[in-house]
Amino acid sequence: MSAWWRDAVVYQIYVRSFADSDGDGIGDLAGVRERLPHLQRLGVDALWLTPFYPSPMADGGYDVAEYCDVDPRFGTLADFDALLAEAHSRGLRVLVDLVPNHTSDQHAWFAEALAAAPGSAARDRYLFRDGRGAEGELPPNDWESVFGGPAWTRVPDGQWYLHLFAPQQPDLNWRNPQVRADFRKVLKFWLDRGVDGFRIDVAHGMIKHPELPDTGLDKQISLLGRGELPYFDQDEVHEIYRDWRELFDSYPGGRIGVAEAWASTSERLARYVRSDELHQAFNFAPLKARWSAAGFRAVVDDSLATTAQVGATTTWVLGNHDVQRPVTRYGGGELGLRRARAAALFSFALPGSVYVYQGEELGLPEVLDLPDGVRQDPIWERSGGTERGRDGCRVPLPWSGARPPFGFGPAGSWLPVPGEWARLTVSAQEADPGSVLSTYRDALALRRQHPALGDGGLEWLDAPEGVLVFRRGAGFVCATNFGDSAVELDVPGQLLCRSDAGAGWDGVLPGATTVWLSIDDKD
Known part of the structure; x- marks a missing residue:
């Protein structure tokens, strides 16, 4: 296999x-x-x-x-x-x-649990507990939801259920x-x-x-x-x-x-x-x-x-x-x-x-200026509007055309796409x-074809401060300049790919750039 x-x-x-x-x-x-x-x-x-x-x-x-x-x-x-x-x-x-x-709290299992009595088999699918305090009015413990606020919600019969995320997401009991x-x-x-x-x-x-x-x-x-x-x-x-x-x-x-x-x-x-x-x-x-x-x-x-x-x-x-x-x-x-x-080319070259x-x-x-009225991430609501949440990385993809939603579909889009x-x-x-797309295509094609890439190991090579250079297998070197200024590298070889889409390799690596080189394995 x-x-x-x-x-x-x-x-x-x-x-x-x-x-x-x-x-x-x-x-x-x-x-x-x-x-x-x-x-x-x-x-x-x-x-x-x-x-x-x-x-x-x-x-x-x-x-x-x-x-x-x-x-x-x-x-x-x-x-x-x-x-x-x-x-x-x-x-x-x-x-x-x-x-x-x-x-979901709309799952049939949870509906059954809510309809059942405390201590029932249906409730044991989830994490229901009695509360603390004289009347059980306090949550069973101090656990917090990942989305903000307490991780417990009380149901009408007085018990509480655990939800490490939103109240609409009751946690299952995996010991059941x-x-x-x-x-x-x-x-x-x-x-x-x-x-x-x-x-x-x-x-x-x-x-x-x-x-x-x-x-x-x-x-x-x-x-x-x-x-x-x-x-x-x-x-x-x-x-x-x-x-x-x-x-x-x-x-x-x-x-x-x-x-x-x-x-x-x-x-x-x-x-x-x-x-x-x-x-x-x-x-x-x-x-x-x-x-x-x-x-x-x-x-x-x-x-x-x-x-x-x-x-x-x-x-x-x-x-x-x-x-x-x-x-x-x-x-x-x-x-x-x-x-x-x-960073993309650097990661594509790693084992x-x-x-x-x-x-x-x-x-x-990231789309940072989404109108408040369109945000749907529960983090936004649970934080009282103090945290933007994750909608900014979920804006629909632009495919073609000159106007939003850029070919995403025949009409609009559930989140607005920036013009x-x-x-x-x-x-x-x-x-x-x-373009970025062309660079990705070129790099991923090389990654699939080159025998040194994919699974395996790597060897770090000496490099100036702010630069990482590593060898993969026979004849492949990746070099990334994390600084802002160009540096000279003593790495002879032929250019396979570079993140800034520049032409050729003359030994000078610009800032914020990765190059892939084919080198003589004896070097």
Whole structure:
């Protein structure tokens, strides 16, 4: 069986914002299918679809009301099957998003739990508890929602239920055998349809400390990925993934699980990708790395060392639907764009697998000035309008034309698309060999063809301050200048690709630029 995931390039599709086929302003599965040629030309190996299941959309579909169907806004199961079949015919694998930590409050399981008495089997599917205080009027503990405010909501009979996210997203009790059995059925439903794997949402959160102890902390979310919390990364969670791995391995073709997991140390994160657990875990360290040679070098060294301990490969992630887009994160404007292009080529050259969030191949910036009235992220509401939330990285893609929504669909779009994106459309960039899109296509084609790229190791080479240079295998070198000024490098070779779309290689590396070179292996 080919371990295809070890060096795959996976393209994340935020379905609502990718392509709208029917004119309702919301992206859908038929729209994704129509745009598969774009992904094939881009040169990715697989696509990951964010949730398209029936949902009240309290959190962009991550509040699932039915795990084995398609929300009518996104199409039908027949649309999904057609998309999957065509993707496979084009050599593209398909991963779907699984949301096992919580359901929607509109799910039949939760409706049954609310209708049942405290202590019932139906309530045991979730985490219901009596409150504290003389009349049970206080939450059971001090846990906070990731979206702000308390992580508990009281129901009319006086009990409270846990929701680590929005109140519309009650957490499941993964110590309940029925929950585990039902999700195994969900996995089989999609595996039997032919999906190639699952991105597992909040993979670190499904098991909570059995005593539900207080943390004694405020702003607990600030510890995510840095400290220990009694509701994240509990040891028992790994029992679930060992069971799932057996199921994945029982299917042909290399079906995989990818963890969206946060842990207090990189060593604990690596536990999710041990040989009998999941195949990949998102490596979020690059998202937090400061723009500097030292910052990126530390991330690479730590990531490669820890995954090597368990025989796994590392994933490289510069953006997703939950974080500010790289162009803006790296400074915005032309400087941010140069840095984002350089970071992309740097990550494409590293050992392991790469994830590309839709729009990165177009150099899209974060939309910071969305009108308050159109924002839909629960973070915006739960923070009382003090935090913008994640809508700015979820604005629909610009495909073609001179006016919004730039070919996203026949009519409008669920979030407004900035008028200045006319120069960033796919059609505008296709004809420009120096565009971000052309650079991505060229780099990903080289990545697929060059024997030194993908899985394997790397060797750091001596470099001036502010520059990182590494060799991959025989005859390939990547050099990135994290400074603002040009530097001279004593690295002879022939240019394969460069992030600034300049011509040739004369030994001078401009600021915020990455070059790929083919060198004589004796050098």
